[in-house]
Amino acid sequence: MAGKDLSRRAVLGAGAGVVAAGTLSAPAVFGQPTTTIRCGFWDHWVPAGNEAMRRLCAQWGERNRANVVVDFITSVGNQNLLTINAQAQSRSGHDILSFPTWEPAAHQRLLVPVDDVMQRLTAKYGPVTPAAEYLGKQGGRWVAIPAVSGTQLKPACVRLDLMQQHAGLDMRAMWPAEDRAGPGADQWNWETFARAAEACNRAGFPFGLPMGSFTDAVDWLGALFTSYGANVMDERGNPTVRGNAKLRAAVEMAVRISRQLPNDVWAWDDAANNRALISGRSALIFNPPSAWVSARRDNPAVGAQCWTLPVPSGPEGRFVGYLPYFWGIWNFSRVQGPAKELLEFLSDRASAEAQTSTSAGYDIPPFISMNDFQVWATEGPPVGTVYNYPIRAHHNARTSVAFAPAPPQMAVQAYNQALNTKLIARIVQANETVDQALAWLERELNTIRRGG
Amino acid sequence: MPADGTLAAPVSAAPRASSLQRLARRRSTIAFVMTLPLIAVIAGLVAYPAGYAIYLSMLNRRMDEFAWFLNYEILVESETFWLVVWQSCLFAVTAVVLKALIGFWLAHMLHHIPTKGQRKWRGMLLVPWVIPPALSTLGWWWMFDPTYSSINWLLAIIAVPPVPWLGEPWWARVSVIIVNVWYGAPFFMIMYLAALKSVPEQLYEAAAIDGATGWQRLRYVTLPMMRNIISITVLFSLIVTFANYDIVRVLTNGGPRDLTHLFATYAFQVGILSGNIPRGAAVSLFMLPLLAVFAFFILRGVTRRNKEMA
Numbered sequence: 001m002a003g004k005d006l007s008r009r010a011v012l013g014a015g016a017g018v019v020a021a022g023t024l025s026a027p028a029v030f031g032q033p034t035t036t037i038r039c040g041f042w043d044h045w046v047p048a049g050n051e052a053m054r055r056l057c058a059q060w061g062e063r064n065r066a067n068v069v070v071d072f073i074t075s076v077g078n079q080n081l082l083t084i085n086a087q088a089q090s091r092s093g094h095d096i097l098s099f100p101t102w103e104p105a106a107h108q109r110l111l112v113p114v115d116d117v118m119q120r121l122t123a124k125y126g127p128v129t130p131a132a133e134y135l136g137k138q139g140g141r142w143v144a145i146p147a148v149s150g151t152q153l154k155p156a157c158v159r160l161d162l163m164q165q166h167a168g169l170d171m172r173a174m175w176p177a178e179d180r181a182g183p184g185a186d187q188w189n190w191e192t193f194a195r196a197a198e199a200c201n202r203a204g205f206p207f208g209l210p211m212g213s214f215t216d217a218v219d220w221l222g223a224l225f226t227s228y229g230a231n232v233m234d235e236r237g238n239p240t241v242r243g244n245a246k247l248r249a250a251v252e253m254a255v256r257i258s259r260q261l262p263n264d265v266w267a268w269d270d271a272a273n274n275r276a277l278i279s280g281r282s283a284l285i286f287n288p289p290s291a292w293v294s295a296r297r298d299n300p301a302v303g304a305q306c307w308t309l310p311v312p313s314g315p316e317g318r319f320v321g322y323l324p325y326f327w328g329i330w331n332f333s334r335v336q337g338p339a340k341e342l343l344e345f346l347s348d349r350a351s352a353e354a355q356t357s358t359s360a361g362y363d364i365p366p367f368i369s370m371n372d373f374q375v376w377a378t379e380g381p382p383v384g385t386v387y388n389y390p391i392r393a394h395h396n397a398r399t400s401v402a403f404a405p406a407p408p409q410m411a412v413q414a415y416n417q418a419l420n421t422k423l424i425a426r427i428v429q430a431n432e433t434v435d436q437a438l439a440w441l442e443r444e445l446n447t448i449r450r451g452g
Numbered sequence: 453m454p455a456d457g458t459l460a461a462p463v464s465a466a467p468r469a470s471s472l473q474r475l476a477r478r479r480s481t482i483a484f485v486m487t488l489p490l491i492a493v494i495a496g497l498v499a500y501p502a503g504y505a506i507y508l509s510m511l512n513r514r515m516d517e518f519a520w521f522l523n524y525e526i527l528v529e530s531e532t533f534w535l536v537v538w539q540s541c542l543f544a545v546t547a548v549v550l551k552a553l554i555g556f557w558l559a560h561m562l563h564h565i566p567t568k569g570q571r572k573w574r575g576m577l578l579v580p581w582v583i584p585p586a587l588s589t590l591g592w593w594w595m596f597d598p599t600y601s602s603i604n605w606l607l608a609i610i611a612v613p614p615v616p617w618l619g620e621p622w623w624a625r626v627s628v629i630i631v632n633v634w635y636g637a638p639f640f641m642i643m644y645l646a647a648l649k650s651v652p653e654q655l656y657e658a659a660a661i662d663g664a665t666g667w668q669r670l671r672y673v674t675l676p677m678m679r680n681i682i683s684i685t686v687l688f689s690l691i692v693t694f695a696n697y698d699i700v701r702v703l704t705n706g707g708p709r710d711l712t713h714l715f716a717t718y719a720f721q722v723g724i725l726s727g728n729i730p731r732g733a734a735v736s737l738f739m740l741p742l743l744a745v746f747a748f749f750i751l752r753g754v755t756r757r758n759k760e761m762a
Contacts, residue, residue, distance in 0.1 A: 081724050106727035109514070212707050264598035264619035266708035272598055281599070409513065413726040417532075417710075425709050429621075440531070447530050451513055451523065451731060 035066040035338050040094040042080060042150040042325055043072035044359060045290055052358035053149055053346075060345045066338055075100065087330065095333035096343065099326045101401070102415065104136050104144035105408035111143040112329040112336050117344050118142040125349065125367040129391070131322040131399035132366045135408060144326035145343050146366030148352045152288040153364050153399070154219050154321035155389060156312075159205070160382075161305045162283035166203040167196035175309035177377065177384025181394050190224065190253050193312040194260070200283040201260040208276030208285040209261055210268035211425060213418035217268065219321030220286040220311075221420045222402020224257075225250045227314025232445060233406035233414070239445040241438050250314070251434055254424045266425055278302060286311065286321065288362055289379070289386045296381070304381050309388045310395045319400035320391065324366065361386045413448045509733040523734035532710050533735070536718045541742070542625070543714060544693040547632040548686055554633065555640020555685075562641070563648045574645070581638035589702040592631045593618075596703065621711040624704050628712050631699050636692075640685055647681040648674070680754050687750040691743055715739045 044050050050072050057068040073080045080100060087093030088107050132146035163169045173182045197207045210217035228250035234240050241247060274291040276282035280302050285291060289308060296303035311320045329339045345351060352365040357375040371390035379386050391397050402420060403411035419441060426437040475481055512519040527533045562573055595602045596617035604614040617627045655673050697716035700706060706713035706721060715735060723732015
């Protein structure tokens with residue numbers, strides 16, 4: 001044994017090794033998280049919206065022994081777009097990100113296909129709304145999952161008293177907080193809408209419809225165009241402006257309505273229409289319930305008279321502006337499997353209802369079967385004011401994305417350059433003829449098409 | 453000193469140095485080593501971003517293959533782009549001229565008030581320049597707000613009808629120029645004040661003895677003495693104003709009908725918002741030749757005057 005005597009140094013070294021091994025293995029031994037998923041979700045307008053996401057992620061992390069790190073990235077100043085582009089350029093960053101409307105198509109090559117997740121979800125909950133499929137399914141594959149948090153619709157939010165008094169329309173009776181359409185609902189079309197706009201403008205309460213370059217403006221006009229079947233580009237990216245009678249009819253209606261709006265709507269941003277409603281100056285806007293929520297807080301008398309109802313219908317049907325978010329997984333993520341599981345969990349019915357309920361009904365789930373959450377029936381005052389915010393079966397409505405069905409990589413350019421509102425502005429503000437304005441639109445679309 | 457410009461000691465006093473040591477002792481080597489940090493900064497923060505922007509601008513929209521000059525061709529043929537070029541020139545030139553005139557006038561006013569009170573006025577007049585522009589522009593936006601404009605509220609008191617500051621194209625252009633002038637005039641003021649203080653008092657005394665009027669003193673003494681500083685400040689301001697982003701982004705977002713877009717806001721709209729980064733890069737790079745023309749003429753004037761003075 002003489003040769004195997006342990007020195008003091010060897011004993012200390014062995015002891016340190018044992019301690020180090022024990023310490024390093026401790027997390028696995030005691031059930032600590034072994035996987036870390038980094039998520040960058042949209043920073044919700046409604047503060048409680050973030051808390052719901054954080055809670056759901058923590059819940060999933062506990063169940064799956066994963067550490068879910070959640071960052072909330074604001075869309076103020078387009079911070080989320082800058083983050084997405086920076087991460088796409090550097091091929092590093094979060095594992096999961098919230099992608100606004102057009103971004104899944106723009107970054108499809110860097111996103112992990114999620115057909116397997118969507119297959120399981122649609123098997124459980126039925127089809128998603130068609131506009132979500134247009135934006136999220138590229139080249140026949142789902143590149144991102146339509147998100148609940150942040151997704152909004154833009155139906156009409158009217159002042160019941162002003163519409164009754166000046167336009168003679170009982171909007172609550174027309175669209176009650178029930179699964180049925182009331183008397184006159186079948187006449188709720190753009191013609192009725194234009195007459196109501198004229199009446200309310202005469203009375204000093206013009207409709208608050210933005211005509212600038214922000215999303216609220218592009219979306220409401222996009223819904224009007226779609227309801228007339230007025231596509232400006234086909235699925236292959238060819239402009240369809242020349243000799244398009246449907247487009248001309250839609251333009252004439254849009255011009256007629258915009259002549260009844262305040263003279264500064266050409267500069268309105270996405271908050272200006274909310275302010276018009278909340279201040280009591282406007283009889284109607286197109287917006288998610290956030291405007292009503294602010295009115296309830298800041299001007300309760302106005303909030304108590306607000307009622308959300310479907311967009312008017314056109315010759316080709318009823319369409320409502322849809323502005324979704326998507327959850328996507330970068331292909332440089334090292335935890336793609338767990339990330340998919342997390343997103344599947346966030347998309348299930350219970351999680352979706354938690355997100356929608358904490359956002360006072362703002363968040364719209366992508367699955368049509370989920371348009372019956374309790375929160376939309378109970379929110380008020382007046383109770384039921386947002387009952388018709390999600391698309392109900394009796395609305396006979398579909399979601400609309402302006403400039404669809406053009407290929408998303410072209411539609412996004414037309415959308416962000418607000419070609420539809422500029423078209424109307426050229427006629428109403430710059431006094432161009434319809435033909436001149438349409439010729440300009442065709443040139444712009446050709447420029448977009450040329451660059452691909 | 454040896455003919456090769458080294459700082460070496462006499463050869464006889466030390467063992468023969470290796471070629472590496474000789475290289476290290478050369479003045480040119482030392483100069484190069486001392487400028488290395490600056491070269492690294494310029495390479496990393498100027499040359500690399502510029503080169504990368506040029507590279508990006510030559511890619512296709514998906515950024516997966518070279519499109520060479522296609523993005524530039526498309527821009528040259530685009531009506532909206534030429535609108536942006538014209539608007540950028542109008543904005544930059546008008547704003548810089550107004551800033552220079554107002555700055556010059558303010559500097560003169562300040563120069564002629566007693567030193568005791570001058571510091572207070574100088575501090576107050578510098579306030580617009582020290583507030584972050586995104587923040588102060590937000591304040592202006594509230595004043596121009598389409599629905600609740602405080603300026604319109606004041607106009608209403610004297611029975612002037614409300615002005616659609618941001619909704620009507622020409623008013624929108626005027627609004628963004630007003631804000632830029634408000635923000636930038638103090639910079640001109642402080643530069644011109646410094647230049648005024650450096651004009652020798654004897655020149656004015658001599659002019660007074662010759663019976664020069666106030667206008668003649670300004671025309672033949674002050675302006676010639678300030679010409680270089682005026683040129684440099686105008687060039688500097690032109691570059692900064694041309695590349696302005698925040699004022700238009702906050703006030704008008706380029707509207708109505710793209711009639712207030714500048715290069716930077718249009719590049720952001722095309723590159724980031726519309727997902728066409730290569731074309732956005734091409735829009736940004738179009739600023740370069742325009743600014744180079746301005747810089748060439750202004751700097752040529754400065755060089756000529758320096759030679760004349762020498």
